[in-house]
Amino acid sequence: MNYNKFMDRNTVCLQGLNIDTFDINSALEYACNISGQVVTLNPEMVINAGKNPAFASIINKAELVIPDGVGVELGLKILGHNVKRIAGIEFSRKLIDLYAKAGRSIAFVGAKPEILEKAIQNLKAETPEIEVAYAHDGYFKDDEQILSELKNVNPALVFVALGSPKQEEFIAKAKTIIPAALMIGVGGSFDVWSGVVQRAPKIYQVLCIEWLYRTVKDPKRFKRIFPTLPLFVLKVFKEKLFGRV
Ligand code: UDP
DSSP states (O other), X not given: OOOXXXXXXXXXEETTEEEEOOOHHHHHHHHTTOOEXXXXXXXXXXXXXXXXXXXXXXXXXXXXXXXXXXXXHHHHHHTTOOOOOOOHHHHHHHHHHHHHHTTOOEEEEESOHHHHXXXXXXXXXXXXXXXXXXXXXXXXXXXXXXXXXXXXXXXXXXXXXXXXXXXXXXXXXXXXXXXXXXXXXXXTHHHHHHTSSOOOOHHHHHTTOHHHHHHHHOTHHHHHHHHHHHHHHHHHHHHHHHOOO
């Protein structure tokens, strides 16, 4: 992968995962100069990686790992690292503008067909320079077919919205097929860009409690968030006191 020779990664370790410490502007600049995989890491993914070594390995082989959300920021703070979170959706939206303005093509893979279509339509209305190289919904059976179509269009940037760990696994495979592309797993971002799901109001964002808003709006998430967040904090405290065991 072709790294920007003026910028070096500086990573810190949380639960055996290496996380970059760039601020958002440096992360964007770095991302624009590399190819490979960007992971937007949240506590749920950290817990999953602890149970799934193949997933942990994908994260540690990624070219950029950004701390997405207040949970990872807090975890790093407990370990004594002051790293500011970078919201994956904001990072991705800014990447779109940078790539569009540079005339570099973008592919979108994931979400339901109507969500995907609406998201692209809204993005194009905001940033008419976007060159959409490829779009496919996220409900496909055959990865190989999508990968071969991506290879044909050879996009510069690929957003993959399949939820985690599916999207990270897909990107890890895609890296060998389209090595020149930058690829990022974006979870529910297409749903937000489509306008069907609202991002939390600013006040929740400022108070770092977007997760609370999302859980209240979609109580199904409660089951997902609530065993995970306390377990995450507990594991990080254990790491601080006893190291990784
Ligand atoms: N999704 C998909 N294919 C699948 C499973 C999920 O395209 O097989 C899409 C789903 O429609 C949604 C996105 O993946 O747009 C993210 O899902 P989720 O809300 O689980 O993501 P997260 O909470 O991890 O951001």
